[in-house]
Amino acid sequence: MKKFLISASILSANFFYLGDEIHHILSAGCNMIHFDVMDYHYVPNLSLGPMVLESIRKNDITVPIDVHLMVSPVDPLIIPFAKAGATYITIHPETTNHLHKTLYLIKQSGCYVGIALNPSTTLDFLKFIIKDIDLILVMSVNPGFGGQIFLPGILNKIKLISCLIKKYNNKILLTVDGGINLNNISKIVRAGADIAVIGSALFKSKNYVETIKNFTQRILGV
Numbered sequence: 001m002k003k004f005l006i007s008a009s010i011l012s013a014n015f016f017y018l019g020d021e022i023h024h025i026l027s028a029g030c031n032m033i034h035f036d037v038m039d040y041h042y043v044p045n046l047s048l049g050p051m052v053l054e055s056i057r058k059n060d061i062t063v064p065i066d067v068h069l070m071v072s073p074v075d076p077l078i079i080p081f082a083k084a085g086a087t088y089i090t091i092h093p094e095t096t097n098h099l100h101k102t103l104y105l106i107k108q109s110g111c112y113v114g115i116a117l118n119p120s121t122t123l124d125f126l127k128f129i130i131k132d133i134d135l136i137l138v139m140s141v142n143p144g145f146g147g148q149i150f151l152p153g154i155l156n157k158i159k160l161i162s163c164l165i166k167k168y169n170n171k172i173l174l175t176v177d178g179g180i181n182l183n184n185i186s187k188i189v190r191a192g193a194d195i196a197v198i199g200s201a202l203f204k205s206k207n208y209v210e211t212i213k214n215f216t217q218r219i220l221g222v
């Protein structure tokens with residue numbers, strides 16, 4: 001049985017104190033870091049580059065880091081983020097012309113392979129790559145910004161993907177990203193998720209320890 005993990009989306013952190021923010025969320029009990037990369041082209045926002053990731057790794061942060069590349073074209077950024085210390089590299093299928101080649105490039109770079117699905121992305125193509133991936137990131141908001149509202153229709157999509165994973169490749173980690181809060185976390189766990197990416201519900205809260213404790217209670221209560 002997979003242990004349910006909480007991944008902190010540092011896009012919502014206070015960048016002035018990024019190092020402290022990371023230490024605080026990890027000592028509060030977060031298991032992973034979610035690192036959003038945006039290029040002002042694939043999504044209408046600009047965020048973090050490999051230098052920031054490298055600084056995080058140079059400061060003894062050893063937890064898994066999922067680098068979510070919301071950039072197009074995606075291939076040129078895979079090696080720089082792998083070298084900077086990514087554990088998972090997660091890409092959107094529409095940001096490459098040759099998906100298998102891109103997945104292979106991630107694997108060759110020494111990282112685990114993730115695929116991100118926008119709310120409107122259908123699941124048909126998954127059967128052709130399901131043996132080649134380690135993580136599926138189900139977007140429950142349209143990518144580009146933290147602080148958006150969870151799209152309730154995505155719960156069914158999580159259930160469908162969870163069934164596919166159980167049938168074809170049970171090692172895949174099913175991750176849900178966008179608008180997760182204390183009111184919907186139980187439903188997300190029940191739908192079959194393995195990892196919750198949490199941004200504003202964590203970083204905009206007053207007390208990270210309390211917040212993670214509250215999330216954990218709800219997760220364990222499922």
Ligand SMILES: O=C(CO)[C@@H](O)[C@H](O)COP(=O)(O)O
Binds near residue numbers: 011198
């Ligand atoms: O990738 C994205 C948005 O594009 C997410 O990782 C968000 O940054 C999650 O933040 P919240 O929705 O939890 O505030």
